[in-house]
Amino acid sequence: MGDYQNALIYNFKTLTVRQRKQKDGTTVGSKKSIASTYNNIASIYLNLANYTKSIEYNLFALKIKEEIKDSIGIARAFTNIGNVYEKMNNNAQALKFQEQALGLMLKLKDDYGISAGYNNIANIQLKQNNYAKAKYNFEKAIEIRKRTNDEEGLYSTYNNMGELNYEQKNYKEAKKYFELAWEYFSQSTDPYFRTSILINLGEVYKYVGEEKRSEEYLKQAIGIAEKNKMPEIEKSAYDALAGMFSKAGDFEKAYSNLRKYVEINDTIYKIENSKKVAELQALYDDAHKSSQIEIFKKEKIQSELESSKKELELQKQKNFKNILLLGVLVLCVIGFLFFNRYAIKNKLNKQLEIQNYQIAEKNRDITNSINYAKRIQDAILPPKKLVDKFIPNNFILYRPKDIVAGDFYWFERINGVSFIAAADCTGHGVPGALVSVVCSNALNRAVLEFGITEPGAILDKTRELVLQTFSKSDEEVKDGMDISLLAIYDTKENEVHVKWAGANNPLWYVKDGVMMDIKSHKQPIGITDNSTNFPTHSIYLNKNDMLFLFTDGYPDQFGGESAKKFKLKNLQELFATNAHLPPKQQLDVYVSTFENWKGLLEQVDDVCILGIKI
Numbered sequence: 001m002g003d004y005q006n007a008l009i010y011n012f013k014t015l016t017v018r019q020r021k022q023k024d025g026t027t028v029g030s031k032k033s034i035a036s037t038y039n040n041i042a043s044i045y046l047n048l049a050n051y052t053k054s055i056e057y058n059l060f061a062l063k064i065k066e067e068i069k070d071s072i073g074i075a076r077a078f079t080n081i082g083n084v085y086e087k088m089n090n091n092a093q094a095l096k097f098q099e100q101a102l103g104l105m106l107k108l109k110d111d112y113g114i115s116a117g118y119n120n121i122a123n124i125q126l127k128q129n130n131y132a133k134a135k136y137n138f139e140k141a142i143e144i145r146k147r148t149n150d151e152e153g154l155y156s157t158y159n160n161m162g163e164l165n166y167e168q169k170n171y172k173e174a175k176k177y178f179e180l181a182w183e184y185f186s187q188s189t190d191p192y193f194r195t196s197i198l199i200n201l202g203e204v205y206k207y208v209g210e211e212k213r214s215e216e217y218l219k220q221a222i223g224i225a226e227k228n229k230m231p232e233i234e235k236s237a238y239d240a241l242a243g244m245f246s247k248a249g250d251f252e253k254a255y256s257n258l259r260k261y262v263e264i265n266d267t268i269y270k271i272e273n274s275k276k277v278a279e280l281q282a283l284y285d286d287a288h289k290s291s292q293i294e295i296f297k298k299e300k301i302q303s304e305l306e307s308s309k310k311e312l313e314l315q316k317q318k319n320f321k322n323i324l325l326l327g328v329l330v331l332c333v334i335g336f337l338f339f340n341r342y343a344i345k346n347k348l349n350k351q352l353e354i355q356n357y358q359i360a361e362k363n364r365d366i367t368n369s370i371n372y373a374k375r376i377q378d379a380i381l382p383p384k385k386l387v388d389k390f391i392p393n394n395f396i397l398y399r400p401k402d403i404v405a406g407d408f409y410w411f412e413r414i415n416g417v418s419f420i421a422a423a424d425c426t427g428h429g430v431p432g433a434l435v436s437v438v439c440s441n442a443l444n445r446a447v448l449e450f451g452i453t454e455p456g457a458i459l460d461k462t463r464e465l466v467l468q469t470f471s472k473s474d475e476e477v478k479d480g481m482d483i484s485l486l487a488i489y490d491t492k493e494n495e496v497h498v499k500w501a502g503a504n505n506p507l508w509y510v511k512d513g514v515m516m517d518i519k520s521h522k523q524p525i526g527i528t529d530n531s532t533n534f535p536t537h538s539i540y541l542n543k544n545d546m547l548f549l550f551t552d553g554y555p556d557q558f559g560g561e562s563a564k565k566f567k568l569k570n571l572q573e574l575f576a577t578n579a580h581l582p583p584k585q586q587l588d589v590y591v592s593t594f595e596n597w598k599g600l601l602e603q604v605d606d607v608c609i610l611g612i613k614i
Contacts, residue, residue, distance in 0.1 A: 002191035002228035006046050034074060035064035039080065046084055047192060048464050049232045054084045075104035075113055079120060086124055087232070095124045112153070115144035119157050126164055134164055155184035156330050159197055166200070171207040178204055195233040196222040199240055206244040214244045224553045235264040256257035260535045277547050369431060370403045377404050377433050380440055391488065393613035394524075395587035399553075399594075400606050406432020407606035410440055412447050418488040419447060420459070422608045424505070424551035427480040432606070439481045439525060442466045455485045455501035456536035463503075463525045465533075470526075482528020484549040484613070501534045509539070509574060510546040510579040515572060545581040545614045553607035554590075559597035566597055583611050 016036045018029025027034065058080045065073035082097030120304035122137035135293060138161050145154040164176030178200045185193045205211070218241045227233035238261035255441035298351035321396035352580030387394060390413050406425040411418070421443070425435040442465035446458045463480075470477035482504035489497045500507045509516055521534050541547075553570045574593060578586050590609065 001189055002224070002230075004047055004229060005388040007050075008041065008044045011037055015041070025433060030069050031064050032073070035061040035068075035070075038064070039077070042080060044082075046080075046087065047230060047512050049087075049230075051084050051088050055081060058084065071104055071108055072113065073112060074487065075101045075108070075110075078104070079113075081122060081141060082124075086120075086127070089127075090126055091124050095121065097275040098124060111144055112150065115148070115150065115153055115157075118144070119153070119160060121163075123160060123610045126160070126167065129167070131164060131168055135161075138164065140510065142582075155181045156193070158198065162200055162480050166204055167339050171204055174205045175201075175208055190512050191224050191228045191230060194235070195224050195230065195237070198224070199233070199237050199247050202237070202505055206240075206247055211248050212245060215241065218244065231264050236263055238264065293480075303394065368442045373405050377408070377436070380437060381408060386413075387420070393421065393583050393614055395583040395590075395608040395609075397554075397587060397590055397607060398516070398613075399603070399608075401553070401603050403432055404605040405608075406431035406436055406439055407553060408436045409608055409610055410443055412444070414453065416490045417453060419485065420457075420488070420549070420610060420612070421483055421485040422505070422549040422551055422604070423481045423483040424553070424608070424611050427479040430477075435481065437478045439466055442525075444468070453487070454536050455499050457535040459483065459501050459503055459525060459534040461484060463531070466525055467527065478527050479590065480523055480524045482520075482551065484520070486547065486549060488612075496545075498536045498539050498541060498547070500539065501526050503534060505549075505551065507537070508548040508550075508575060509541070510576060511541060512545070513580075515576040515579075517572075541614045543614055544580075547612045548574075548575050548609065548614075549612075550609040551606065553603075553605035556593060556605055557594065557598055557607070558601050558604060559599050563601065566594075583613050586611055 015034065018027060018034050018037060020028045022028060029037075035207035038057045038061035042054045042061065045051075045054035045057065058077055062074065062077035062081070065077055078097045078101035082094045082101065085091075085097065098120045099115060101116065102121060105113030105117050114248045118137045121142040122134040122141065125131075125134040125137065141157045141476070142161075145157060146152075155236055157178045162174045162181065165171075165177060178197060181199060182197050185197050188194055198217045198221035200222065204213045205214035205217065208401045218237050221237040222234055222241075225231075226238060234589035241259040242254045242261060245251070245257060266322035300365070381398075384396065387396070396409060398405075398407070400407070406427050406429070408425070409425055410423060413419070423430050423439060425439055427435065439462070442462045445465055446452050446461040450461055452458050452461050466480060470479065480486060482502075484502045484505040484507055485500065486507070488498045489499075500518060502518070503523060505518050506520045508517045518537050518539075521532075523531060523534075550571075555566050555571045557566050558564065558612050559566065574590065578589050581589070594607070
């Protein structure tokens, strides 16, 4: 019935009774019945999107099935674990467990298990875009399910065939399969099957020109998902609704549904930056759109003025002819034309005044939007108090060129390791800020979601996630970032172990009073030819040694007597000279040096420098 919370309560009650010890030392329930309850609990956790718990209870069940040598139970446990990994988008692990399950079912000649195995493997191959193999395995499943009169399995595979055709843009064929599946599952009490097919129908209807039906089915899916607390399904439905409204040109509704999608997604993965991306993108789009409207209005006013000038010139010529031909009437005509010309000019001046006021208002709106975007971007940056808590001796020099920046600094603390980075994204201002949020989000996911702790591997995964995000655009997006990423490990005594990796940005550090550097890996976090993995460098430092992470804004600043760049060489000498000072005093020196060098010239780029004293 989809009441997962109560289902969980009663399954745990059942488990408690079945595990209760009797006087002879045996449990009230058999091992097989206990394993069955574990399976039920794992299945409920899967529907509640609690994947860690789902795998945990599936493994409990698998252990018992192996103890009692229940081959079918072992195969089904493999299937269940594979399903969880598939939900987590870990397709390699999912395929491994599903293939193990199918191998056991083939040995046992269990038609139900064999057809489920082919179907599950095909689903993973579909996610891997291996359409030919997916189609082959779906057809094998359909053949067995027809032969064994497995109606629920058959119509479930029809739904999967619809998804295969949808991915290949065969929308009419996809619609046929989805509608076949809905004929059967519309009467089901299982909310998972019903909502999955409703979302598929909603997605395909928008591509065959049936937007009203698309909206109807997707809202129906949301209602069922909300009632049954199914966040993954609810998230997918809101995502599909946003896409449908966007395709229909109703951007207000598209944005509203996308916000709901992001809120649910944040709840599941505990990543808040996705929401900030959506808000910042909306602010940028609004600013860009408003700017384009005002340009159009200015051009229109200018066109009207030019047109009026031409009319006046023609009128002058006509007046001159009238003077020659109609001597007595000329004064009356000139008087009339003068009055008419004055009225037109006065009218145009008033219109221009109104338009200039409207433009000023719009410019204020745009500035206010960008100022709000700065608040969002500031919220993405780690609080200074958090950095100070785990890295007490530090300074942060952060100066955006414009209101918002393409540069950002990043910090996370996981399992006793402090990760800190200085990053420079493509561009500055609003476009650079948008890219910075995408890149910051990718760093968070690499560490928090995928659990990666090696700096080089973190950059590899970050590049993969950034490219994945930008690949959704119809145009090739070449934006990305340069970064210097440091991991500081808690070590005993006076020696501190750090690891570092960099994309186009080096690491400079002062060890025992000597300035040293590690060159960066010459490729960005983004599109590059012949990309290679980012290497991780390991260093051991002593007390009072100093590390510097930075972007190129400071050395690229023009200034001085000849209005030339400050340059990396001068920056390195500046760091080496002042590394012995406390971080706060160093910060004062670097700020004043920058201001004196820049003088009255404009700041050319965002500036970000992080200093860490061991």
